Amino acid sequence: MIQARGLSKWFGQVIALNGVDVRIGEGITGLLGLNGAGKTTFLRLLTGQLRPSQGSVTLFGEPIWNNHRLLRRIGVCPEEDAFYDLSGLAFVACLARLSGLRRAEARRRAEEVLERVGLGPHRHRSVRAYSRGMRQRVKLAQALVHDPEVLFLDEPLTGTDPIVRRELRELIVALGAAGKHIVLSSHVLHEVESITHTIVLMHRGRVLADGDVERIRALMDEHPHRVRILCDRPRTLARALVDRPHVVGLELTPGALVVETDDPADFFAAVPHLVDATGVEVDELVSEDDDLAAVFRYLVERS
């Protein structure tokens, strides 16, 4: 459906995207990366807002830049929290008109999609008076209003409270189940995992890995996990840990001990007993590999 070949984009001296080769198939695909990874630039290239500096990107086999006919087949929910000063209904209907729908049809479709995203009762209120969660929904509504085949959602869950996040997540999953192809970007791994298992991992303008999230997690499991223990006597704890079978590395820092283990489950089970046995006072125990940064760090080191 989407194919990028040697896709690069630079702004002056800054390289935002560097030789990206990736195919994005049907269904829901998560575009995952830390802030500054190049996700938004990639999405803007995929939606024809930017022109590639090098390489190419095609959607349904056609280049997207300056191809306005192709835009009829896509819907874009931008990251920017920006709107025209209109009511929710007028805003969505207006953009439906721009997508080529006739006036009556645009209004009918706008009412339908606003109902679908849960904004039916609030459709006559000004968008600027909406809460953050409602604004995310109205952005989604305008992306859906002309019934596109592909949806590009840039950080659609950012800034929303847990309840709205759950509802939006369910809505995105439902749209995927209804046959929409969706590319959504996020920097939160578990958020993407709860929506799709197909991901493209980006870091510093490059694609580090793409495919099934389980496969990428399996790669991670081969990598020793790092756990930082803040305690009063790190040397005593280090002596107790050195003989444990799954501890593969120890690093002493002032007031802390960093442990590398290839079996985190076994390690975490053993810690309470060791603390009891040694009488060490542990202030904090932090798994350094739980966040997305660790995934990227590992994949960057691997590559």
Added chain:
Amino acid sequence: MIGQLWTVATLELRQAIGGAKILVVVLMLFALAALAFAVRALATPPPELGPEAFWPAIYLLMLNFVFLQTTVILVPLAFATSLLRNDIDQGTLVYLWTRPVPRPTLLLAKFLAASAVSAGLLVVGMGLFCLAFLLPGGDPSGGAFDWLGRTVDFMAAAVLGAVGYGALFALFGLVFRRGLIWGIAYGFLSEFVLTNFPAVVREVTVMHYLRAVALSGVDVRSLGLRFDPEDLAEVERLLGFLDPPSAASAWATVLLLAGACLVLSACVVRAREYCAAPARPE
């Protein structure tokens, strides 16, 4: 396509009318009307000229310098240089750029809306100016001078200016990051200074043609001014009477220029990237 054009034009109109810019312009127009009122109320015709010759001449000079050579440049400058800039700054450009409408069409719709706002403001401003000038004491020419006819000529020139300058400044806004600054520099150097140079130089300015439209119905000799031949030549030079083009050819020239600017703008907007600011990697 008409529906899409209309929708974009409506959005542009809302942006133009809802912004702070229009307040500044309206205040400026009221200030000009107040100036006209003050001049008429406070000035006294010199003894060698009767009021029937003095006041029409003053009126035409003021319309020419205060309105035509200043306001008719500034108002389109304010609205046309920011055709895309407003959407870029507010982050709403993505909604236009990701719709199945060719970018030149979007630009054309925005240009038409901005030009309509500029033209409307200028016409209303000139009407106010005329009313304010005649308010203290009524018609000083005793019916000899066609106030309405001359004002309508200036209004026509203002409408043509809104289109011509609108297209020119729209191009500036697309090509230069600081289109407004470039527009001000161009407006002052070319349209204010060069336009008062001898005939050949001023023929390359838009103002030369706007004055031809504005003054097409005026004959300085018919104003009843008693000038020496040299002074008369000076007045004619100031008012742009030396070899003026016909009103029809002036309209054609400015519209042609506007068309050329719009074609260039269409090429620029197709070739260049415009993204919600700042266009930075994320």
